[in-house]
Amino acid sequence: MLDANKREHTNSYYAASQRDKEPFPTLSGEVTTDVCIIGGGLTGVSAALELAEQQRDVVLLEANRIGWGASGRNGGQVIGGYGGKLTNKPKATDARHGPGTNDKLIAMGQEGVDIIKDRIKNYQIECDLKWGFLNVALKPREMDDLAEWYEELEQQGYEHEIKMIDRDGLKDYLKTDRYIGGMSDMGWGHLQVLDLVKGEARAAHNLGAQIYEQTVATEIEQGSTITIKTENGTVRAKHLLLCGNAYLAAMAPKLAPKLTKYILPATSYIIATEPLSDEQVANVMPRNYAVCDQRTALDYFRLSADNRMLFGGLSNYSATAPLSITKTLRRKMLKVFPQLADAQIEHYWGGRMGISFRRVPQLGQLADNVYYAQAYSGHGVAPTHMSGRLLVEAINGRRDRFDILANEQHVPFPGFGLIRQSMYAVGMSFYKMRDAVL
Ligand SMILES: Cc1cc2nc3c(=O)[nH]c(=O)nc-3n(C[C@H](O)[C@H](O)[C@H](O)COP(=O)(O)OP(=O)(O)OC[C@H]3O[C@@H](n4cnc5c(N)ncnc54)[C@H](O)[C@@H]3O)c2cc1C
Structure with missing residues (x-):
C-alpha cells in the first residue's frame, strides 16, 4: 500500500x-x-x-x-474503437455472440468518443480538446493494413473525414522523413486528460x-x-x-x-518538452494532430495546448523501469524530429496500464x-x-x-508475480523483434 x-x-x-x-x-x-x-x-x-x-x-x-x-x-489521445481484437475478426465474433455483434461493437467504438464530446459540451469541461489524428506507417506492410482499414471504414459509412496520405502528403502534417505515409481521421483527437x-x-x-x-x-x-x-x-x-x-x-x-490473474500491468512513459515557439511548431507538427505508429511497442505523440511536444512510448512489460526514461525517449523523439535537439525536457512520467492476453x-x-x-x-x-x-x-x-x-472468456496469464511478468516480457520482445524485421 x-x-x-x-x-x-x-x-x-x-x-x-x-x-x-x-x-x-x-x-x-x-x-x-x-x-x-x-x-x-x-x-x-x-x-x-x-x-x-x-x-x-x-x-x-x-x-x-x-x-x-x-x-x-x-497520452491524452482520444481513439475510437471498442472490443479490441474482437472487431478484427467480424465473422468469428458474430458466430460466437450472434449476428450483428460486430456492428454493435463498432457502434460502441464511436459511442465512447461521443460520450466524451457530449460531456465536454454539456458540463463545459475545459480540457483543450482538439480533433485530428494520424495513424502513421513505417513499412509498406503497415501502409497496406491502413489502406485495408480505410476501405472497411468507408464501407461502414464512417461519419468522419478520413484520408489516406502518401509520403509527400504527410509533410503537410509532420515535418519528418521517418514515415512512409498514413491515414488521417478527423473523428479522433487529443485533450488534457x-x-x-x-x-x-x-x-x-x-x-x-x-x-x-x-x-x-x-x-x-x-x-x-x-x-x-x-x-x-x-x-x-x-x-x-x-x-x-x-x-x-x-x-x-x-x-x-x-x-x-487476468491482467498484466505494463508501464508506458511520456516526456514533455518546454513550450515550443510558433516557428518550431510550424517546423514539426503544423496541424497538431495526435499521432501513433503501428508497432506493438509504439511511439505516440502530440502537442499540448501550450505547444509542448508530448512524446510517449517505451512500453515496458518487465516490471523494471528503463534506466533513463528521459534519455531513451528523447532519443526516440529525435529520431522523428531531429530539429528538436535543443528543446529542453521539462517533465517525464510513467503509468501502468492493464493488458489482457487477447x-x-x-x-x-x-x-x-x-x-x-x-x-x-x-x-x-x-x-x-x-x-x-x-x-x-x-x-x-x-x-x-x-x-x-x-x-468473452478471460485468459489468465500463466505464472505468478514476477515470473508471470518476465514470461510476458520475453513474449513482447518477440513482437518488438518482429516489428523491427518485417
Ligand atoms: C503512459 C500511458 C499512456 C497512455 N496513452 C493512452 C492514450 O493516449 N490513449 C488511450 O486511449 N489510452 C491510453 N492509455 C491507456 C489509458 O490511460 C487507460 O486504459 C485508462 O486510463 C484506464 O482507466 P481506468 O479508470 O480503468 O484505470 P486507472 O486510470 O488506472 O484508474 C484506476 C484507479 O483506481 C484506483 N484504485 C485502485 N485500487 C483502489 C482501491 N483499492 N481503493 C481505491 N481506489 C483504488 C487507483 O488509485 C486509480 O486511480 C495510456 C496509458 C498509460 C499508462
Whole structure:
C-alpha cells in the first residue's frame, strides 16, 4: 500500500497544468449508498457521472486523487474503437455472440468518443480538446493494413473525414522523413486528460455523487448489502463496481485477487518538452494532430495546448523501469524530429496500464451485485467511457451490450508475480523483434 505522501499526482505535465486542483474529502465514518465504485480513473468516474445523471445514489472511493492512475497520465489521445481484437475478426465474433455483434461493437467504438464530446459540451469541461489524428506507417506492410482499414471504414459509412496520405502528403502534417505515409481521421483527437477526468468527477459531484479521495478500499464483504472497508470508514452498498484496473492489486492485494490473474500491468512513459515557439511548431507538427505508429511497442505523440511536444512510448512489460526514461525517449523523439535537439525536457512520467492476453477489454461480475471493467490494453480514454455506460446498463438490468464482453472468456496469464511478468516480457520482445524485421 502507498504511504500518504505518494498519494498525490505524479510529477506530470498534466498535474502541473491541471485547472481544478480542489481536492475531494477523505472518507471517515460510515455511509450507505445504492452503488459504490472503487477507483477514480476514467472508468469509475465515467460510471459515477452516468449514475448521478440518473439520480442514483453513488459513492466513489479513490485511493489517491481523481485521475491519479493511467487516466491522468496517458497520452491524452482520444481513439475510437471498442472490443479490441474482437472487431478484427467480424465473422468469428458474430458466430460466437450472434449476428450483428460486430456492428454493435463498432457502434460502441464511436459511442465512447461521443460520450466524451457530449460531456465536454454539456458540463463545459475545459480540457483543450482538439480533433485530428494520424495513424502513421513505417513499412509498406503497415501502409497496406491502413489502406485495408480505410476501405472497411468507408464501407461502414464512417461519419468522419478520413484520408489516406502518401509520403509527400504527410509533410503537410509532420515535418519528418521517418514515415512512409498514413491515414488521417478527423473523428479522433487529443485533450488534457487529467482535466477531463476531474471535470467529469466535478460534474458527478455537482449532481450529488459523493466522491472521496485518498481513501483506499481495503476489504469487501459480499452479500445482498456489500460492506466496503476503507482505512477510516465503511461503505454499505447494494451494488459495487470495481474500477481499479492495473492498480487494484497494488492498492489492496486481497480485495479481488480473482481479477489480478487476468491482467498484466505494463508501464508506458511520456516526456514533455518546454513550450515550443510558433516557428518550431510550424517546423514539426503544423496541424497538431495526435499521432501513433503501428508497432506493438509504439511511439505516440502530440502537442499540448501550450505547444509542448508530448512524446510517449517505451512500453515496458518487465516490471523494471528503463534506466533513463528521459534519455531513451528523447532519443526516440529525435529520431522523428531531429530539429528538436535543443528543446529542453521539462517533465517525464510513467503509468501502468492493464493488458489482457487477447487485447479485449474485460467486463464481468464477481457476484450478482459486484461488477468490474478493466484491461484496455493501452487504448482506454474513449473505451473507459463506454465501459462506464455498460456497467450502469448492467446494474439497471440491460444486459445485451454488457454481455458481449462479459461472455468473452478471460485468459489468465500463466505464472505468478514476477515470473508471470518476465514470461510476458520475453513474449513482447518477440513482437518488438518482429516489428523491427518485417
Ligand atoms: C503512459 C500511458 C499512456 C497512455 N496513452 C493512452 C492514450 O493516449 N490513449 C488511450 O486511449 N489510452 C491510453 N492509455 C491507456 C489509458 O490511460 C487507460 O486504459 C485508462 O486510463 C484506464 O482507466 P481506468 O479508470 O480503468 O484505470 P486507472 O486510470 O488506472 O484508474 C484506476 C484507479 O483506481 C484506483 N484504485 C485502485 N485500487 C483502489 C482501491 N483499492 N481503493 C481505491 N481506489 C483504488 C487507483 O488509485 C486509480 O486511480 C495510456 C496509458 C498509460 C499508462
